[in-house]
Amino acid sequence: MSPQDSPVEQQLRDNYVLLETAKAQLDGLVKQQQLIQMAVEEHVRARETIKRMAASAQGDEILVPVGADSYVHAKVSDNKDAAVGVGSGVAIRKAPDEAEKSLDLKIDELSRAFKAVTDKAAQTEALIGELTEKVQTQYDQLQSDGKA
Amino acid sequence: MMDNIPPKVQNQIAQFQQLTQQIQIVTTQKIQLEAQVRELEKTVEELEKAAEDAVVFKNAGSLLIQVKDRAALVTELKEQKETTEVRVKTLDRQDKHLRERHKSLQDQITQALQGPAVAAPKPESDSG
Numbered sequence: 001m002s003p004q005d006s007p008v009e010q011q012l013r014d015n016y017v018l019l020e021t022a023k024a025q026l027d028g029l030v031k032q033q034q035l036i037q038m039a040v041e042e043h044v045r046a047r048e049t050i051k052r053m054a055a056s057a058q059g060d061e062i063l064v065p066v067g068a069d070s071y072v073h074a075k076v077s078d079n080k081d082a083a084v085g086v087g088s089g090v091a092i093r094k095a096p097d098e099a100e101k102s103l104d105l106k107i108d109e110l111s112r113a114f115k116a117v118t119d120k121a122a123q124t125e126a127l128i129g130e131l132t133e134k135v136q137t138q139y140d141q142l143q144s145d146g147k148a
Numbered sequence: 149m150m151d152n153i154p155p156k157v158q159n160q161i162a163q164f165q166q167l168t169q170q171i172q173i174v175t176t177q178k179i180q181l182e183a184q185v186r187e188l189e190k191t192v193e194e195l196e197k198a199a200e201d202a203v204v205f206k207n208a209g210s211l212l213i214q215v216k217d218r219a220a221l222v223t224e225l226k227e228q229k230e231t232t233e234v235r236v237k238t239l240d241r242q243d244k245h246l247r248e249r250h251k252s253l254q255d256q257i258t259q260a261l262q263g264p265a266v267a268a269p270k271p272e273s274d275s276g
Contacts, residue, residue, distance in 0.1 A: 086194035087187040088225060089207035090215075 008145075019131040022124055029121040036114045040107060047103040053079050054096035082124040157260040160253055167250045179237045181232050188229040195222050196249060 005013075056062070056076045061068040063071035081093040094102060152163070191211065195204065195218065205212035215221050 050250040083205050083212055086191050088228075090191050090195065090221070091205040091207075091212055092194065092198050093203035093205070095266075 015135050022128045024126045032117045039078045040110045043103050047100050050082050050096050050099050160257050164253045170245050174243045182235045185232050188225050192225050
């Protein structure tokens with residue numbers, strides 16, 4: 001901000017700010033990727049559970065998770081329908097094949113979102129590479145001018 | 149480094165930092181509420197798409213309770229969406245106002261720091 005700054009110093013400062021912003025953006029994108037990946041895995045697990053439950057026979061003994069890696073005994077009923085969430089704390093009862101289809105659609109949606117975030121992360125990584133090179137060059141130039 | 153900066157400008161810098169934080173908070177709230185609006189829209193869409201005799205449940209803690217009056221649920225969700233949209237608009241106005249103040253403070257600070265008082269220290273303090 002000092003008026004005595006040379007254009008190279010000003011550019012170095014601007015590029016450094018851009019570099020830090022891009023790094024923070026990349027961190028955010030990586031976190032988003034992880035969250036989406038976890039959601040995909042959760043949906044795949046739910047789909048597989050519904051599929052297996054549909055194939056089970058009435059009266060089959062199963063263990064139902066109650067959290068903290070703990071399970072309670074239960075028996076498969078004749079009703080194989082599932083309640084699938086549609087957001088905002090609302091769920092709709094669906095036949096197993098319908099439930100699978102709706103989960104598949106959600107998995108597709110999530111996969112598209114994952115791809116979009118991955119593409120954006122790749123672009124940001126490229127930008128970071130470019131900016132790092134620029135900052136290094138400008139820093140070296142200032143050092144050779146005896147200013148850094 | 150702050151010793152060279154007049155108290156008035158120091159105060160402006162503190163205000164500027166506070167405003168930056170406020171903008172971040174408002175932006176985060178806005179993003180969350182906008183996501184909530186989209187989710188509510190999607191839920192209403194799914195409920196309207198579902199068959200007449202579809203059985204609908206609503207979360208009550210970790211339990212799902214069957215909803216007897218689906219139309220009432222749709223109305224409730226639509227109202228919730230409207231309320232959330234109003235909150236988004238309020239945050240939008242707040243965000244705009246904060247950004248204007250942020251920009252104006254930034255200009256004032258830049259101008260003050262580039263001015264002669266800071267750039268060139270007084271001769272007596274310089275000579276030591």
